[in-house]
């Protein structure tokens with residue numbers, strides 16, 4: 072039998088080395104657990120980067136995909152297909168938005184959101200010099216448009232020039248956002264909870280202030296819910312707990328629970344005056360296979376009362392993490408919302424802790440430079456949380 076070590080060597084000889092991967096070849100999953108080629112078990116508090124909300128091997132989900140494969144996998148957007156319509160209606164009902172465009176990834180959803188904002192502004196004054204305000208320490212994806220609004224110079228530097236007219240403000244600092252507003256500003260883009268940047272939830276006053284600013288100045292608010300959406304924070308979408316509605320929002324990651332799919336959604340006002348035929352497209356977007364997954368994900372969220380479960384289990388999870396912060400000096404802060412939590416680590420390399428955790432059969436991820444990130448499947452139980460904490464303590 073070929074072992075992990077051989078496969079890893081072959082991967083490094085074939086796949087472009089753009090990731091420093093953990094030296095593990097994953098083979099299968101069940102519930103909240105993953106297994107590598109040698110059969111070692113891992114408790115998964117990463118969920119494939121906040122993707123596998125329902126856990127692995129949900130039979131109803133798997134069956135829905137199998138059934139769709141046997142019917143029709145792809146049609147192109149020159150035709151209608153039924154799963155797309157179901158998925159669209161469900162995502163609009165869950166988000167309160169008016170129109171959706173399906174993409175194949177998060178970054179592609181961001182591209183669509185940026186184009187929508189620019190087109191909306193162009194419809195107003197026929198000029199093309201519009202600006203977008205984005206946040207420092209944000210993450211919106213790797214394609215050139217998404218990278219341009221990603222507030223991380225390390226990711227940006229080698230790829231300049233990026234798209235023009237992007238200004239950066241401080242997250243959770245309304246004054247700093249106001250300072251970047253000009254008469255050319257067409258949109259403000261931010262994550263409702265910053266993920267990759269280190270797990271920073273937006274303050275309520277900040278988000279409400281940004282919304283008010285947008286209303287006063289005729290600016291569109293784009294909320295990126297790619298990581299924090301889909302029930303993760305205890306609301307179907309994180310903005311729903313802020314009393315604020317976006318004009319444009321993006322989703323991906325847990326939207327298909329493993330099938331590559333994303334979406335951007337517009338409210339009525341934005342949909343009425345932005346993209347029209349010829350403005351935007353994608354060959355795979357809205358494909359019946361991906362949309363069968365999306366549609367089933369929304370059904371299962373309802374059936375299993377996922378959002379309610381997240382709300383109910385969050386206090387237990389937070390308490391457990393707070394206990395660790397109290398106990399260990401190098402854990403300096405817990406931040407987060409629902410099942411999207413971070414522990415800030417001071418004076419110790421986060422990577423080493425994560426490596427130790429893997430050795431102990433616990434998958435964790437980092438965020439920012441010094442944060443342990445917890446984004447488990449949304450179906451975790453109190454016992455899973457206890458086990459996680461035990462394995463983590465062992466790794467300290």
Ligand SMILES: *Cc1c(COP(=O)(O)O)cnc(C)c1O
Nearest residue numbers: 176177178210211212266297298
């Ligand atoms: C992951 C992520 C993206 C990019 O999504 P991809 O599917 O990797 O392209 C964009 N925004 C946020 C907030 C993300 O977490």
